[in-house]
Amino acid sequence: MSLPPGLPSESLHVRYAETSSGGDHDWLPVISTKLYTNAFIISPGPPQKILLGYKKRGFGAHFYNGFGGKVEAGESPAQAAARELKEECGVEASLDHCGTLLFVNKGGPEWAFQIEIYRADGYSGTLIETEEMRPEWFSAADTRFSETSLTPEVIPPPIPYNSMWPDDIYWIPLLLTKLPFVGRADFDTDTSGRYEMLRWWFGVPSTSL
Numbered sequence: 001m002s003l004p005p006g007l008p009s010e011s012l013h014v015r016y017a018e019t020s021s022g023g024d025h026d027w028l029p030v031i032s033t034k035l036y037t038n039a040f041i042i043s044p045g046p047p048q049k050i051l052l053g054y055k056k057r058g059f060g061a062h063f064y065n066g067f068g069g070k071v072e073a074g075e076s077p078a079q080a081a082a083r084e085l086k087e088e089c090g091v092e093a094s095l096d097h098c099g100t101l102l103f104v105n106k107g108g109p110e111w112a113f114q115i116e117i118y119r120a121d122g123y124s125g126t127l128i129e130t131e132e133m134r135p136e137w138f139s140a141a142d143t144r145f146s147e148t149s150l151t152p153e154v155i156p157p158p159i160p161y162n163s164m165w166p167d168d169i170y171w172i173p174l175l176l177t178k179l180p181f182v183g184r185a186d187f188d189t190d191t192s193g194r195y196e197m198l199r200w201w202f203g204v205p206s207t208s209l
């Protein structure tokens with residue numbers, strides 16, 4: 001087991017099942033971290049669905065992601081997650097913490113993103129499109145060909161990993177199966193400005209397997 005540096009110290013006390021790559025790159029230095037949140041609404045189904053938002057502006061614009069942002073002064077991450085969910089898509093939910101991720105970008109910003117990930121199995125209120133996010137449902141599994149009893153109208157498209165941050169494909173499946181996780185990914189930008197992962201590590205406490 002080789003837990004990457006920079007993750008919160010409580011992560012160090014558990015053993016992990018892990019997936020990783022990019023070991024020929026040194027981990028980038030973590031000068032400072034800023035706390036962020038990201039919240040996902042899951043509809044148990046069948047078919048199981050996940051609510052994502054198409055980000056219309058700012059950091060990560062044109063990617064689909066959960067709903068979230070910076071933890072403001074005086075807020076806990078859980079309070080920030082609830083506030084950002086309401087601000088970005090108009091709903092409230094009983095959110096459970098399910099993961100901690102660290103993202104470091106070679107070309108800046110100079111801080112690393114520590115993102116606390118939350119999920120909920122439902123919501124109250126009415127989903128709305130806001131200036132920042134357009135909410136859309138996606139099938140958590142590509143059930144379009146296996147669930148023949150379901151009509152195309154009730155089965156949304158599969159999770160659009162090609163239009164999401166490249167790390168998401170490693171931990172969204174853990175989120176969907178309610179396995180707690182931690183992870184880190186270091187990024188660089190290629191010549192066309194696209195983010196590519198240099199090195200990453202994602203792990204699940206072995207006690208939850």
Ligand SMILES: COc1nc(N)nc2c1ncn2[C@H]1C[C@H](O)[C@@H](COP(=O)(O)OP(=O)(O)OP(=O)(O)O)O1
Nearest residue numbers: 036037038058059060068069070103113115165168
């Ligand atoms: C680099 O990899 C990332 N992957 C994923 N899945 N999500 C990421 C990554 N890097 C950042 N994020 C998330 C963290 C936050 O949820 C948002 C960014 O938040 P934003 O900059 O929009 O924060 P706000 O407080 O809403 O900012 P403004 O009020 O200034 O719009 O992306």
